[in-house]
Amino acid sequence: MKDLKILAIISILVIITYIGIEPFAKHEMHGTVPPPDYNYLDLPKKELTGNPEQGKVLFKQNCASCHSVQADGISATMDKQTAQLSFKVVPPDLSNIASIIEPHFFAAFVKDPQSATKFPKFAMPGMSYLTDEQIGHIYSYLKSVAKPQEKLTGKDILHDACTRCHSVKYQKIKAQTDPKYLNDYLGKVPPDLSLMGKAKEEEYLATFISNPQVMLPGTSMPRLGLKQESAEKVIAYLDNIADPHKEERNKLGLWVLGYLVVLAGLTYAWKRKIWSNLH
Amino acid sequence: MKFIDWLDERLAIRQLMKVMLLEYYVPKNINFLWSFGVLIMLVLIILIVSGIFLLMYYKPDANLAFDSVNKTIMMDVEFGWLFRHVHAVGASIMFLVLFIHMGRGIYYGSFKPPRELVWLTGYFLFILMAATAFTGYLLPWGQMSYWAAQTITTLFEKIPVIGPDLVIWIRGNYIVADATLTRFFALHVVFLPLLLIFVTVVHLYAVRIVGSNNEDGIEIPKEEKKKKGIPFWPVFMSKEFFVMSVFLIFFFWLVFYKFDFAMDPINFTPANYLQTPPHIYPEWYFLAFYEVLRGFFFSQNLGLIAFVLSMLLPMFLPWIDKSPIKSGNHRPLFKIAFWIFVLDFIFLTVLGKLPPTGLYGWLGFVGSLVFFAFFIALPIISRIERKELERGGNKQ
């Protein structure tokens, strides 16, 4: 009885300490993370419709100098080396981009990438001369070649949207752009993403990816306009690669704890037996 | 049977068993707080075993350390993650059980004669464990590893005359760097554990000679030990095994499902000497002492002196608290002081992690003063108790 009372006191003290140094201290240090904004409400909402054939032509005229669409056999006029020399970053392949990012973000982005991404030094020149209609054609072309969102994995999305800047070295993914150019462009080499799932909370990642400026004001990571599904898949992927043994751990844990509970039962029985012989 | 006889002739094994186990009597009026010594030994063994496994893949090199831990051990090696979680959670829990073990000693007056050496060797173990944890925390070479080591080693700079040279000597470089990592590695895996094991043996030997204290703090004369006590083996240990298995349930629950508290997220970013993280704090078990250091926010020198005092004062308890009454159960005034001290220690621990600005700075100062007030109050309480005893005759 007395032992249980002592155990209760110790438990209460330990729990108070734990709450103080973990949830409470974290809250005091980092504040609450605002919810992510995948609707990009600051950009005008638009329906993008158009004709894929016309879009393809427009794409070849306006975009293919820098971007490839491997899904449709279009390669960029500019090779990677020249591109990274001129822009300090390799322009991404756009095969699946229409399934990855929000359409109205795309529309605003093509006209004025610097303000859509909230990164004034964003390397792609704006094409404000394109009409909404033309952008609609380009979008419907890209949509027609893209794999549907459901078929894209977190890794695919990461590859199209992130790895021109970020490496993921534990997955043997090297950033497509040479780090020394990225350093010139972004003021720093973007961090490796191998352990990001452990270094940051999920809520932080969601809010950061949907709008980096909210979490790191003045940061040089651009806002990328990901759809909610895309961001969630990328985050799940990052969590997964940072903690690849989660399932195994949870399963093994049950076995170990089960074994220990049995052990505790046995040792208790033994103790009872020995102590009952005492007088 | 034959083999035992053979051994007995050469190693006096029977005699040894008698002295150490069968005819060693533990008082009856002790509670499960007296199990924590054994729990510490259990955790120490867990740490050593898991540590040896980690050592098989760990690379003590500033360029390799981070990946050897976070990739090789955590991802590639079969059950490497298990050993790392066990080791990290083990280090954390070691301090939990140590603090409880020490708190038990303070509350029941176990540091008083004739157990001064038990206390002193114990305290030395605490300092050694702190050094082991501190050197070990640098090994993963993450941001928090790096900056905690950088911050704490910088403290030595304030020591008069030799300070600046001493810091460089400890680091082996002007900043924490590869040389620091390698020497911390040497200390963490060889020197400190060896010393720990050696001092543990002395500690246990000292306990064995003077015997365990008890809840009432009244020594049992030698002749009555057998009558009033219970034999260490198997009676005491049968309870101990039960306590151990319950403890292991808690421990492995932490290892499998709640290990986050022992793995700071910031440490999953590799060390970068150009980028200081916004918040630098040590592991939770150093937070209270760290807060005493920061508590004197108006003077770094004062803070440093307070920090050293806070780490060392408890060592001198046998000479600070000389009340003839041992157990806190029979000391109403001491009881109050003790619980204020415990709550203050928790208060300081929590504050140690918070940013030391505004109100938190002042609270840290107050908390630090309360910490020291305990050690000032003890001689006074002892005086009062001594006077009362003299007046009230042999009420106790």
Ligand code: HEM
């Ligand atoms: C590696 C670290 C340590 C180990 C393995 C260890 C082990 C033990 C063991 C097995 C006992 C006997 C069982 C018990 O009373 O719990 C004991 C008793 C004791 N230890 Fe420790 N201990 C350690 C650290 C410390 C520290 C840090 C202190 C205090 C500063 C301390 C102070 C004492 C005292 C005063 C006793 C006698 C308690 C009594 O009889 O009431 N020990 N220790």
